[in-house]
Amino acid sequence: MSEIFDQINPPARLLMGPGPINADPRVLRAMSAQLVGQYDPAMTHYMNETMALYRQVFETQNQWTILIDGTSRAGIEAVLVSAIEPGDKVLVPVFGRFGHLLTEIAHRCGAEVHTIEMPWGEVFKPEQIEEAIKKVQPKMLAVVQGDTSTTMLQPLEELGAICQRYGVLFYSDATASIAGNPFKTDAWGLDAVSVGLQKCLGGPSGSAPVTFSERYVEVVRKRQHVEAGIRDAHHQDSAGQIIRSNYFDIPMILDYWGEERLNHHTEASSMLYCARECARIVLQEGLDACITRHQLNGDAMRAGAEGLNLKLFGDQDHKMTNVLGVYIPEGIPGEAVRTAMLLDFGIEIGTSFGPLKGKIWRIGTMGYNARKDAVLVTLAALENVLRRMGHKLPMGEAVDRAMAVYGQGQ
Ligand SMILES: *Cc1c(COP(=O)(O)O)cnc(C)c1O
Numbered sequence: 001m002s003e004i005f006d007q008i009n010p011p012a013r014l015l016m017g018p019g020p021i022n023a024d025p026r027v028l029r030a031m032s033a034q035l036v037g038q039y040d041p042a043m044t045h046y047m048n049e050t051m052a053l054y055r056q057v058f059e060t061q062n063q064w065t066i067l068i069d070g071t072s073r074a075g076i077e078a079v080l081v082s083a084i085e086p087g088d089k090v091l092v093p094v095f096g097r098f099g100h101l102l103t104e105i106a107h108r109c110g111a112e113v114h115t116i117e118m119p120w121g122e123v124f125k126p127e128q129i130e131e132a133i134k135k136v137q138p139k140m141l142a143v144v145q146g147d148t149s150t151t152m153l154q155p156l157e158e159l160g161a162i163c164q165r166y167g168v169l170f171y172s173d174a175t176a177s178i179a180g181n182p183f184k185t186d187a188w189g190l191d192a193v194s195v196g197l198q199k200c201l202g203g204p205s206g207s208a209p210v211t212f213s214e215r216y217v218e219v220v221r222k223r224q225h226v227e228a229g230i231r232d233a234h235h236q237d238s239a240g241q242i243i244r245s246n247y248f249d250i251p252m253i254l255d256y257w258g259e260e261r262l263n264h265h266t267e268a269s270s271m272l273y274c275a276r277e278c279a280r281i282v283l284q285e286g287l288d289a290c291i292t293r294h295q296l297n298g299d300a301m302r303a304g305a306e307g308l309n310l311k312l313f314g315d316q317d318h319k320m321t322n323v324l325g326v327y328i329p330e331g332i333p334g335e336a337v338r339t340a341m342l343l344d345f346g347i348e349i350g351t352s353f354g355p356l357k358g359k360i361w362r363i364g365t366m367g368y369n370a371r372k373d374a375v376l377v378t379l380a381a382l383e384n385v386l387r388r389m390g391h392k393l394p395m396g397e398a399v400d401r402a403m404a405v406y407g408q409g410q
Contacts, residue, residue, distance in 0.1 A: 013342070016378045017350030017364050018148040018323050019176065020198035020205055024368040027203045030277035031270050038266055047257060050272060053279035057178065057201075057287065058193055058211045060185035065211040066257045067275055068194070068248070069268040072175040075194030075208030077105055079171055082220040082250035083140060083192070085241045086110030091138040091168075093117075093124050095154060096147030097354055098173060106142060109244070114138065120150045120355050121314035121325075126158040133166050140169040146177030148199070149354065151325040151362060152318050153181055160189020169216060175199060175208075179282050180294035180322040180366055191216040200294060200322055202367030203278040207271040212250070220250045294321040297365040297375050300405040304379040305363070307398035308386060313360045322366040325352070327359060329391050334358060337385050345381040375402055 015021045036043045054065045068078045080102075084090060090111040092103045095118040106113045114136045118124055133141065141163055146153045156172060163170040171192040174183050180200030185193055191213040197203030212220075223240040243249045247265065256264040282290050298321040302312065305326050313325030328334040334351070338361070341347045350362035365375055379398040386393060403409060 012346055014345075014347045014369065014374060014377065015364075016369060016374065017348050018151075018362045019364060019366065021202070021364060021367045021369045023204050024202040024278070024281055026281060027197075027274055027277045030273045031204075033270075033273050035269050038263075038269075039261060043267070043269065044261065046272060046276060047267065050276045050279070051257070053276060053283060054209045054211065056283055057209070057279050058185045059183065059187065059287075060211050062185065062211045062213060064217055064254055064257075065209070066253065067267075067272060068208040068210055068253070069206075069265060069271060070208055071205045072173070072194065072196030072198075072208050073101065073105070074248070075175075075196065075210050076102065076173055077245070078208070078248035078250055078253070079192045079194050079210065080105050080111075080142070081109050081245045081248050082223070082243050083169060083171075083216065084109040084111045085223070087112060088140070089114060089136055089138040090140045090142055091116075091129075091132055091136050092142050093129055093132070093154070095123055095150060095152055096120055096144065097149035098144045098147045098176075102142045102144065102173060121152065123152050123154045123315065123318045126155070126162065129159060130162045133162060133168055137166065138168055140171055142171045142173075144176075145172050145174040145183065146181060146320040146322075148176045148320070148323050148362065148364075149352065150356070151314055151320050151323040153177060153320045155318070156190075157184070157188050163191075164189055169219065171216075176323070177320055179287065179290050180298075180370070181320055182291060185211055197275060197278050198367075199364075200282075200290070200366045200370070201278040202281060203274050207268065207275040209275060209279075217250075217254070223251070291321070294366065294370045296405070297370040297372065298322055298324065300372070300375045300402040301363055301365050301379070303405045304375065304398040304402035307394070307401035308379070308383055309391065309393040313356075322364060322370065323350075324363045324365075325356075325360045326363065328361060329386075332386065332389050332391050334361065337361075337382075337389060340385045340389075341381060344385070345377075347378055347381050349378070349382070372406055 068075045090106040092115050116132045169191045175196040176199045178195045194210045198205040252264050255262040310326040
């Protein structure tokens with residue numbers, strides 16, 4: 001028996017977790033635009049515009065600033081699988097779950113992966129990373145900027161010069177932090193950056209903007225020549241090994257986005273419309289203004305959380321603007337609070353995993369939801385739920401403290 005289900009009609013939710021968040025309505029409208037052919041001049045024009053927009057979002061002059069079709073980890077895999085040959089050394093400073101993801105993916109690429117670790121809730125000092133680079137002498141340093149699992153933001157500005165000094169490729173996954181925290185690809189000397197749309201860029205997941213330096217492109221293109229050699233079985237240059245993925249073969253993807261327009265995959269047009277609109281919205285607001293808005297709303301949420309008599313998690317000097325970690329108070333059932341928030345108020349806040357499982361909630365203020373009304377409504381609802389579950393708190397304090405951050409104190 002075949003069944004025909006109802007139309008998709010999701011419940012109204014306010015997504016205040018660590019991502020995904022509610023998409024900006026303009027992004028949803030852009031995604032619903034009609035398709036055009038892959039080589040229609042309209043389409044190739046949109047592709048070029050998307051490259052130009054993301055150069056501004058990444059603060060780079062890199063020609064090669066494109067989209068990888070897939071979620072954020074598609075961007076990560078593309079960067080790593082195209083650059084890493086089996087046996088290459090990769091250094092990953094791990095300060096949360098996504099550092100482990102970089103480690104895992106690099107390992108699958110055949111890398112000899114070296115890690116250094118910080119306790120969750122802390123970040124590395126540049127000296128610690130430099131020391132590990134000296135010792136390991138990796139081909140690549142792969143580091144997360146904002147790790148939503150711990151809410152920490154790793155400072156990157158000094159790492160580019162260090163990588164340059166030791167001839168190391170510098171890659172960062174800035175999925176969770178871009179457009180909500182400063183990120184300067186060129187000024188900080190990055191060779192590869194990958195992100196996603198579902199955090200501060202205000203879109204759904206499914207497209208991974210990336211940018212590559214000349215140096216990175218040189219490294220991956222060298223491998224493509226070898227592959228071409230293998231393909232026509234003429235010469236067997238041992239300069240590099242074939243890239244072990246067709247879908248994530250960056251030299252081939254660059255030839256598709258470049259003037260040659262060599263066919264690779266069929267561009268995911270609706271996601272391209274979406275990614276283009278995400279960047280356009282951020283740049284129309286102004287990148288700096290967008291970051292300041294994340295800072296303001298993040299500060300308001302944090303002040304409000306303190307007003308709820310909640311203890312803050314992690315090194316507050318290195319917190320991402322757009323996610324807040326708070327300890328679940330002693331004796332309060334963490335999951336029951338999240339369920340009441342969702343079912344009574346339609347508001348989602350985040351749980352956590354690994355060493356923080358059952359210990360903290362994570363509350364996001366990002367992208368379209370980095371807004372005063374979203375912050376105030378979340379705090380008011382959380383106050384009600386916490387009070388009814390027996391948590392002691394000063395009534396009305398949370399919203400008042402957030403209001404004070406918005407300049408509306410009493
Ligand atoms: C949220 C997040 C991702 C998400 O990856 P997906 O493949 O889109 O699920 C990746 N990296 C970091 C640092 C993140 O915070």
